[in-house]
Every structure is written in C-alpha cells, then in structure tokens.
Amino acid sequence: MKKTLKRPNYAEELLKIIQSPLKNEVLLDRxxxxxxxxIADALELLSPQQRKKLYPVLGAERLAEIFSYLETPxxxxxxxxxxxxxxxxxxMDSDDAVDILEQMEASAKEKIVTLLDADSSHDIRLILSYDxxxxxxxxTTNFVVIRKDLSIRQAMRELVTQAGENxxxxxxxxxxxxxxxxxxxxxxxxxxxxETDELNGIISTSYPYVTxxxxxxxxxxxxxxxxxxxxxxLTDSGKLIGILTAQDIVEAVDDELGEDYAKLAGLTAEEDLxxxxxxxxxxxxxxxxxLLFLGMAVSSVVGVFETVVAVLPIVMCFQSLILDMAxxxxxxxxxxxxxxxxxxxxxxxxxxxLVLKEMKVGFLNGLFLGILSFVFIGLYICVLKxxxxxxxxxxxxxxxxSLMVAMVISSMVGTLIPMFFHKIKIDPAVASGPLITTVNDxxxxxxxxxxxxxxxxxxxxxx
Amino acid sequence: MKKTLKRPNYAEELLKIIQSPLKNEVLLDRxxxxxxxxIADALELLSPQQRKKLYPVLGAERLAEIFSYLETPxxxxxxxxxxxxxxxxxxMDSDDAVDILEQMEASAKEKIVTLLDADSSHDIRLILSYDxxxxxxxxTTNFVVIRKDLSIRQAMRELVTQAGENxxxxxxxxxxxxxxxxxxxxxxxxxxxxETDELNGIISTSYPYVTxxxxxxxxxxxxxxxxxxxxxxLTDSGKLIGILTAQDIVEAVDDELGEDYAKLAGLTAEEDLxxxxxxxxxxxxxxxxxLLFLGMAVSSVVGVFETVVAVLPIVMCFQSLILDMAxxxxxxxxxxxxxxxxxxxxxxxxxxxLVLKEMKVGFLNGLFLGILSFVFIGLYICVLKxxxxxxxxxxxxxxxxSLMVAMVISSMVGTLIPMFFHKIKIDPAVASGPLITTVNDxxxxxxxxxxxxxxxxxxxxxx
Numbered sequence: 003m004k005k006t007l008k009r010p011n012y013a014e015e016l017l018k019i020i021q022s023p024l025k026n027e028v029l030l031d032r033x034x035x036x037x038x039x040x041i042a043d044a045l046e047l048l049s050p051q052q053r054k055k056l057y058p059v060l061g062a063e064r065l066a067e068i069f070s071y072l073e074t075p076x077x078x079x080x081x082x083x084x085x086x087x088x089x090x091x092x093x094m095d096s097d098d099a100v101d102i103l104e105q106m107e108a109s110a111k112e113k114i115v116t117l118l119d120a121d122s123s124h125d126i127r128l129i130l131s132y133d134x135x136x137x138x139x140x141x142t143t144n145f146v147v148i149r150k151d152l153s154i155r156q157a158m159r160e161l162v163t164q165a166g167e168n169x170x171x172x173x174x175x176x177x178x179x180x181x182x183x184x185x186x187x188x189x190x191x192x193x194x195x196x197e198t199d200e201l202n203g204i205i206s207t208s209y210p211y212v213t214x215x216x217x218x219x220x221x222x223x224x225x226x227x228x229x230x231x232x233x234x235x236l237t238d239s240g241k242l243i244g245i246l247t248a249q250d251i252v253e254a255v256d257d258e259l260g261e262d263y264a265k266l267a268g269l270t271a272e273e274d275l276x277x278x279x280x281x282x283x284x285x286x287x288x289x290x291x292x293l294l295f296l297g298m299a300v301s302s303v304v305g306v307f308e309t310v311v312a313v314l315p316i317v318m319c320f321q322s323l324i325l326d327m328a329x330x331x332x333x334x335x336x337x338x339x340x341x342x343x344x345x346x347x348x349x350x351x352x353x354x355x356l357v358l359k360e361m362k363v364g365f366l367n368g369l370f371l372g373i374l375s376f377v378f379i380g381l382y383i384c385v386l387k388x389x390x391x392x393x394x395x396x397x398x399x400x401x402x403x404s405l406m407v408a409m410v411i412s413s414m415v416g417t418l419i420p421m422f423f424h425k426i427k428i429d430p431a432v433a434s435g436p437l438i439t440t441v442n443d444x445x446x447x448x449x450x451x452x453x454x455x456x457x458x459x460x461x462x463x464x465x
Numbered sequence: 466m467k468k469t470l471k472r473p474n475y476a477e478e479l480l481k482i483i484q485s486p487l488k489n490e491v492l493l494d495r496x497x498x499x500x501x502x503x504i505a506d507a508l509e510l511l512s513p514q515q516r517k518k519l520y521p522v523l524g525a526e527r528l529a530e531i532f533s534y535l536e537t538p539x540x541x542x543x544x545x546x547x548x549x550x551x552x553x554x555x556x557m558d559s560d561d562a563v564d565i566l567e568q569m570e571a572s573a574k575e576k577i578v579t580l581l582d583a584d585s586s587h588d589i590r591l592i593l594s595y596d597x598x599x600x601x602x603x604x605t606t607n608f609v610v611i612r613k614d615l616s617i618r619q620a621m622r623e624l625v626t627q628a629g630e631n632x633x634x635x636x637x638x639x640x641x642x643x644x645x646x647x648x649x650x651x652x653x654x655x656x657x658x659x660e661t662d663e664l665n666g667i668i669s670t671s672y673p674y675v676t677x678x679x680x681x682x683x684x685x686x687x688x689x690x691x692x693x694x695x696x697x698x699l700t701d702s703g704k705l706i707g708i709l710t711a712q713d714i715v716e717a718v719d720d721e722l723g724e725d726y727a728k729l730a731g732l733t734a735e736e737d738l739x740x741x742x743x744x745x746x747x748x749x750x751x752x753x754x755x756l757l758f759l760g761m762a763v764s765s766v767v768g769v770f771e772t773v774v775a776v777l778p779i780v781m782c783f784q785s786l787i788l789d790m791a792x793x794x795x796x797x798x799x800x801x802x803x804x805x806x807x808x809x810x811x812x813x814x815x816x817x818x819l820v821l822k823e824m825k826v827g828f829l830n831g832l833f834l835g836i837l838s839f840v841f842i843g844l845y846i847c848v849l850k851x852x853x854x855x856x857x858x859x860x861x862x863x864x865x866x867s868l869m870v871a872m873v874i875s876s877m878v879g880t881l882i883p884m885f886f887h888k889i890k891i892d893p894a895v896a897s898g899p900l901i902t903t904v905n906d907x908x909x910x911x912x913x914x915x916x917x918x919x920x921x922x923x924x925x926x927x928x
Binding site: 010012015034035036037039040071161162165166168169171172185188189190193194203205206207208209210226227228229230231248249251252255256259260262263264266267268269279282283286287289290291293294297298300301302304305308309311312315316318319320321322323325326327329330331333334336337338341359362363366367370371374375378379382386387439443447 | 473475478497498499500502503534624625628629631632634635648652653656657666668669670671672673689690691692693694711712714715718719722723725726727729730731732742745746749750752753754756757760761763764765767768771772774775778779781782783784785786788789790792793794796797799800801804822825826829830833834837838841842845849850902906910
C-alpha cells in the first residue's frame, strides 16, 4: 500500500503545546511556527482560563491576526479588558476590524472606537462610510505607498520601514505630490532592480484600478480577470485610499457566486448552518408568498379548461409532466443567462444571438422529448388504460406537441425575462424566477388544454 | 454634479500607441506602463500584420504573460513560428502553459512540447499527470525555495536571484537537505529581518499545506479559510513540488461554486456564451430525459385519481399550485443542504439538526401559506365558481392542508436526499434534483387527491 502523508491536526498539536508547562518564551517560540488560523482553531478548544493566560503571551499584534480567523471573535474579545480589545482591533486590517465591530453591541462598539488610535479610527470610519455593495466597504487600508521621485535605494528603504506595519507588500503603490495615484511597482521588480536603475522604469503608470463607490457586482469580473495579488482603490478625484487584496477578491468572488446561487434557489440570501430558524423563514417566505399568488393565477386559468377535463379526465394526468419540463428548461436558460449577463460589455447582437441559441436548444431538445413522449405515453394510454390506439396516440400527440412548444417558449422566456430585468437595473437573479415559472405554466397550460379542447371538438366530436 | 473619474479604456489607448509611428525602444517603454491583460485586449483588436510587428518588440517573456490573458491564445500562437511559440510557452507559469497546450491540436502540441526547455517540459508533464479534480492539476511550479541552513543574508541573496525567474515571491518556501518541505517564510519577515537574526526564527515550520492528489472539492474550504497568498503542495512523501497561488485559489473557488450553481439548475457543467449549440444540448439533454421518465411515473400515479377528477373537476385546478410550491420549497432546502455539506467536518448531530430545522421551517412556512390558500381559494371557488360556501371551503381546506403537508415533506426530502447521496459518495448537487422533484410530486399528488377523494366519499357523498 502507498504510504500516505496524513495531514496533521495542527489545532490538536497546539492544544498539547499550550497545555504543557512551558515557559512563556519557549511557548511563544513554539507558537510562532504555526499559522494564525490553526491557533484560532486551538483557541476555540481552550477553556476561558487557559485563553486568558495565553493572550498576554501572544501579544496584541499576533492576536489581531488570530482573531480575524475566529468565527465568533466578539465572544473572545469580551474576555479581554476594553483597552486590550481596542489595541487588538487597532492592529487588525481595517476591513477585518470593521467586520468585528459590526458584530458587536452598539455600546461595546462605541467604547472600542473611541479607544482606537487615530490611524485605525480614521480607516475604520472610512470603510464604514461605504454601502456594503460598494468596493470601498471591502478594501484594505494596509498597503505600502511611496512617492514617485524616490531613487531605487530610497524606495527599498521605504519598503523595509513600511513592511513592518503592512502585510500587503507584493505590490508597492506610487503616488504623486498631490497624493494622487501615479502607478504600481511589482515588488519582484523592485527587489531585482539595480541601485543605478531609474525608479520610473519599473513603475506601471497605466495600472488597472477600481473606484471606491463602484458597485462590487459591476466590476468583480474585471477584478478577477486581472488576476493580481492586489488592485488599488481610488476616489473619484484619483486619490489612492486603499487596495483590494487577493483575499478580498476571493471573498468577493465567493459572495457574488454564493448570492447568485441562493437567488436561483429562491432564497433572498445565502444561508448557513448556524442561522436561526426565524431568520431562515424570513429569507424564504417572501418568495414563497409571491409564488403562491402567481400559482393561484395559474390555477384560475386552468379552471377555464375544467370542462375539457370533465369530459376527458385522462388529459389531466400529463399536466404535471408538461409543467415540470417547462419549468426545468426555463431554469436552465435562466441560469445560463444570469451568468452571461455578469459580463457588462455584451453587445445587443450577442444578446440576440443568445436568445436565438437558447430557442434552438429548446426546440431541438423539445423535439426529441416530444417524440419520446408521443411514443411512450401513446403506448401507456393504449395498453394500460385500454383506449383505442387512434385516440391514445391523438392524446399523446397533444402531450408531445405541447411539450415541444412549452420547451421552446420556456427557453425564450427564460432568456428574455432576465435580460429585461437586467436592462431596467433590477437584479435578474431575484426577479426572474417567479415570473418565468408563472409565464411558463400559463403557456404550457393554455397550449396543452387548448390542443386537447380542439382535439375533443373537432376530431373526437366529444363535446 | 459630482465629478466622476471615468475609468480609462486602456485597450484603446494601447491601440493608438501601437499604431503610431514610434521607434521600437520608445514603443516598448510606453507598453511597459500597461498591465498585461490590457495589452492582451489590445492584441485582439489589431490586425495579424500589426501583431506580427509587435511580437518581437515585446519579447517572449512579456508575451508569455500577455498570452495567459488571451481568450483564444492558440489562435495567436499560430501566428508565430513553432520555435517562437515554444519559447513563449516555456516562459509561462506551468499551469497556464498546460491550459494552452490542452487547447491545441495533438500535432501542434507534440511539436511544442518537444521544443520546450527541460525545466518547463518537466513541470508541464508533471501537471498534466494529475486528474483535473486533483490539486496537482492546478498548482504552479514557479516559486522561491531555499535550504533551511542559510543565513538571513544568504536567504535574501537567493531571493533576489530567484525572483528574476519566479513571480510568486510573497512566501519563501524552505526545504531540508532531502528536499522535503520544512516551512515557510513570509517575505515581509525576511525583508524586515536584521542580518544578525537567525533564519530559523522567521520560518513557520507547522505551515498549512495540501497534497498533490487531494481532491480540490475536499480541501477548497480549508484553502479559502487560510486566506494566504500562496500554499505549498506536497507529495505524499512530503516533497515540495508546487504552490497554489491566490490566483489559483480564486479560480478554484470560482469553478467550484460555478459547478454547484450549474448543477442546481440541471446543467451538467457551467456554460458560456461562446459554446456551440450541440455542446449545450449535450449538457442539458441527459437531465431532461431522466426528468421526462420520472415525470411519466408521476403522471401514471395521477392517473389513479382520474375518477376523482371526473366527478369533481375543480380540484384539478389547484394541482399545479401544490406541485409548484412543493418543488420550490424542496429546491430551497436542497440548495442550503448542498452548501452546508461542503464542510466535511459536520457531525451526525449537526446533520440531524439541519433536517429538523428544515422541517420546522417547512412546517411554519407551510402553515402560513396553507392558511392563505384556504382563505383565498375558498373565496375564489365560492364567489367566482359559484360553489356553496361549505363545499368551497372544504375544497380549499384540502388545498391548504395538502400544501402544508407537501411543504413539510419537501423540506425533509430536500435535505435527506442530498445527505444520502453525499454519504454514498455521489455528488448530491447532480443526483438530488430529479429525485427530489419526483418524490415531492408524488407526495403532493397522493396527499392532495387522496384527501379530495376522502372528501368526496365521506363528506360530500358524491361517489
């Protein structure tokens, strides 16, 4: 058998280290070998007494990093004095600090904010001033910035000085005398530059950037495309006020897709395991109420065809089949369209082509499934329900034909409705679902019972 | 009005620069100010002749980066001689090179692979040797690695030497004499370290890592949690063979969620705008065929209740309402469960609690919607369909009660079925959808028509 490298359980290793009778210095030295996230996991396994002994050993700067990984950081912050808590929050990346402050009770939050040093307090207030769908709300204010007129040697010295306080050093940002963004230097280029080189030679001046008030949704694709470790965030006047780190970008991509996913499933937001039942109900009920009333509207249309069903009850059996299939096809088109619409640069022609393509896919799939239904349902009615063969295949013909029509129209509706909502600036992922289901149900019901009715009157002469 | 900083169109700026009559040196100097992705965009706007003039100006190393951003890089590679193309591929990050080679025709691919330098060729063959769901297939072999017994000064010198060839320098990896992974150094710590410090003091030896044959699905949550710019990839024997960069992680998160999203919508894989119709049909048809046959099974069960409908056709109107609602609730539970199951560390108790919670949510939402239906549908039947009030509310009572029962059972089924598939190691996102729809439809149909049948026989004495 192949020898397998078992992934170590660092949290348990840490637990043993912390619980062993080591001197503080030795303990700190051992702890320094571990990643902050694993120490965070270990913290959660300790008793409050053990943690209180550990906090001073680790120190505020390291704790700041560890606390950013905790699931419920406020619980652990409350084990510390308010001064110590404020010191830890001061050392955090400002976006992480904001996340924690937002989870705190108003009174505790106020106390801590007043105790923060001027820099942290300024940064935190800045980030809090943005709406949560704006780029500014997810930026980090922790970055290395230098003036454009430095020499390579001076730039290197600045880097060493600033690196002590700033984690995000992979890109060095450059500003002009008015603090406006001038360009960016890849740290690698600075490190391999010779002292006699010109700094200007390694600055990319036409570097990509985002602005603080941009909607995250609108620029996430661009951000992802640049595949950079960090991107600058500018104000409308071109001042450099923050950066997006790779972690911010991972988080944003995760959030954005998570939201699309949730909305496709008819949830107003992503849910997790720890959520209260009442919160879950609130997220799900709005959609369900809308769907209920739209469903009632469909029911009243079905009611129009009551007489058809009274005379030929067998047609009713296949209603669920046609509606379900139309719904499935509509959802497929909807899902594809929503992801395609994320790209804001689509031309009208590309959109038109997408509708055409969806209809073509709907038609070809519908034709295939329609024929399958015609054959199998015809046999079923004929053999198991003992209808004469002619009648059986007339009925299954209605089913097959309606299925095909419903699938073409569902594909079209599933593409056009999200495009329409996108055009009028309503989130297509939220609004499209219920409307598509309803329109599809109506089309399917009218086509199917309409055909059955014609069949009864004109062919079977049964009414 | 607020003055707004309009985001510049770098690709168009570049187009003007490239088309102006500049000397090659000046042109290169101007181009160096731009990001590779923007140059890639500009390339796509040029004519083949213009591009052929530009390639030698940019040089193979820069072209390698630019080509990683192109949507159809093989098209542009074919404008170059096979030797030049091989040189560009050699300079690429090995994972990007693999992506490009996989898009090439077998013959062109073979030719290029034989022309690659030994290093690139080794790395590319290594990455190609992994399945596409294994970590190894997405790793980068481009990283800075040093021996553990160096001094700070020697380590810094190694960094400067290796940085010339390797882009990913934010973490410096450390190996022992047997090339086994020993630990990692945050570049920041190396930069601010004093020459008199011990290198060992800044190495994290218990650093998180992934192994090359791990399934991406299984460790993506852990990778995301560590929020690192890069993570080491080890073999089973502990040898360091690659890293995951932040870009690799963004891509993996994007892919993973994209797949879940597609599967929830009944697509076998994510689709995009440029896909051929036949490919789209192939992605969608398998599901639809399964759904069709399951739908036929439901139809045959509905057929059992034909007599009920023949006597009381009005009950048929509300079938679509109950089935749609059960479907919606089941999808909500399914979506939540699939995302929760991504966490592999869930205990049996947590899973049980999730089922309980989903059923509670289903019951409470069902109760509320059931009462709404009872009232509104009762009024509808009574006022618009002119049924006696007693009969009307008996019928709407059947609808309301069935709706509630269907919603509770849908919630349960929507949670249990994905858990079951997850347990037997079948992807729950793929398998659950059709089964849930079918089970829910069956439960809803049997409850509803069963109740209606009892109502007819025992209360209304109509059969």
